[in-house]
Amino acid sequence: MKTLGLIGAGHIGSQLARLAVKNGYDVVISNSRGPQTLADLVAELGPRARAATSEEAATAGDIVVVTIPLKNLRDVPAVPLAGKIVIDTLNYYPQRDGHIADLDNEKTTTSELVQAHLPASRVVKAFNHIYAVELTTHGQPSGSLDRRALAIAGNDAQAKEEVAALLDQFGFDSVDVGPLGESWRIQRDTPGYGPRRTAEALRRDLATARRPPT
Ligand SMILES: NC(=O)c1ccc[n+]([C@@H]2O[C@H](COP(=O)([O-])OP(=O)(O)OC[C@H]3O[C@@H](n4cnc5c(N)ncnc54)[C@H](OP(=O)(O)O)[C@@H]3O)[C@@H](O)[C@H]2O)c1
Numbered sequence: 401m402k403t404l405g406l407i408g409a410g411h412i413g414s415q416l417a418r419l420a421v422k423n424g425y426d427v428v429i430s431n432s433r434g435p436q437t438l439a440d441l442v443a444e445l446g447p448r449a450r451a452a453t454s455e456e457a458a459t460a461g462d463i464v465v466v467t468i469p470l471k472n473l474r475d476v477p478a479v480p481l482a483g484k485i486v487i488d489t490l491n492y493y494p495q496r497d498g499h500i501a502d503l504d505n506e507k508t509t510t511s512e513l514v515q516a517h518l519p520a521s522r523v524v525k526a527f528n529h530i531y532a533v534e535l536t537t538h539g540q541p542s543g544s545l546d547r548r549a550l551a552i553a554g555n556d557a558q559a560k561e562e563v564a565a566l567l568d569q570f571g572f573d574s575v576d577v578g579p580l581g582e583s584w585r586i587q588r589d590t591p592g593y594g595p596r597r598t599a600e601a602l603r604r605d606l607a608t609a610r611r612p613p614t
Contacts, residue, residue, distance in 0.1 A: 402426060403459020403560045407454045407476055408468040408502065409438055410523045411532035412489050417441070420534055421448045421569045430457040430474070446561055449503065456482060463487060463566065467527075470510055471497040473517055482520035485544055491588050492516060506611050509578040511553060520557035522612045524553045525583045526567065526574075529593045538596060539571015549573035549599035551592060551606065553583035589613035 404420040407428040408414045408528035417427045426533035427440060427449040429472040440452045458464050458480035466476055467489040490510045492503050525536070525541040530550060540547045542576045550572045554560045577585050585606045586592050590613050 401562070403460050403462050405457040405459075405464035406430065407457055407464065407466045407568075408489075408571050409441060409451075409465070412467040412527060412535070413465065415532045415535040416443055416467070416570075417445055419539070420447050423569050424448075428452050428457045428460040430454040432468075432475070458484075465489065465527075466514065469493075469496055470513070473513060476517060478518050478520070479483070483556040484521055485562055486514070486518055486523050487526050487563060488514040488523050489525075491528050493588070500606075503540065506584065508579060509583045511583045513532070515555070515580055522554065522556040523550060523560050523580060524552055524554035524556070524563040525577075525580065526550060526560060526563050529586050531594070534596070535570070536575040541571070542568055545552060546598055547571075547573050548596050549575050549602045551577045551583075551586040553574050553577040553580055553586070555579045575599050575602045575606065584611050585609040587613075 403426040406417055409429045409431040430452050438451035440548050441447050455477045458477050458585050463485045465487040470490045470492055471482050492510050515523040539546045551576055552560055552563055552574050567574045577583055589611040592602050
């Protein structure tokens with residue numbers, strides 16, 4: 401991976417851009433209002449970063465992160481993301497996203513909705529259960545005692561390996577939840593959603609998650 405594409409430049413998108421630049425990647429970042437609104441962020445990120453449209457970020461990224469409100473998922477351009485690893489950070493907040501019956505009924509997961517919208521992409525859920533600010537404050541070198549772990553889920557084993565390697569570079573262990581259909585184990589209101597956890601503790605939380613959350 402040389403270039404990280406970002407669709408979404410808010411709390412999570414801007415933090416992942418900082419981590420990517422710090423780790424030597426080029427970054428192409430986008431939002432809904434247009435590249436000109438990202439001038440301050442790009443200036444802060446430095447010469448490795450540029451602002452673009454979502455279409456351009458999707459085209460430029462070797463791996464592309466979709467980190468926008470779920471309600472706007474339909475705006476994500478599918479064609480330039482075909483064949484690519486797409487990291488999905490999305491969570492479902494009905495007060496923000498409107499009610500989605502299949503999520504209210506636990507018939508599907510946010511990540512399966514992303515995969516359905518991007519059928520030719522290799523979707524990996526990641527970074528959905530850590531507060532944005534902690535992305536740049538909780539990372540530690542590989543092998544650190546009590547290193548924080550983050551959950552990943554996906555249907556493509558090789559894509560998950562690549563995302564796990566990226567997490568490791570960014571300062572985090574990873575725990576594989578399984579396919580996208582299992583990603584409910586780390587959705588909002590589950591035990592693992594939010595608190596700092598080592599890999600061992602996160603595995604326990606994932607195992608005790610209940611659907612719907614209790
Ligand atoms: N905040 C957290 O700590 C956190 C933690 C884990 C996961 N998440 C999840 O990650 C996602 C992003 O969260 P966030 O807190 O970073 O959100 P945010 O701060 O509200 O930022 C959202 C970003 O998405 C962009 N955007 C919205 N609609 C778009 C579209 N149609 N095309 C391209 N860009 C679009 C926005 O651009 P404009 O400003 O130009 O509209 C903004 O840059 C959400 O699903 C959230 O639930 C958040």
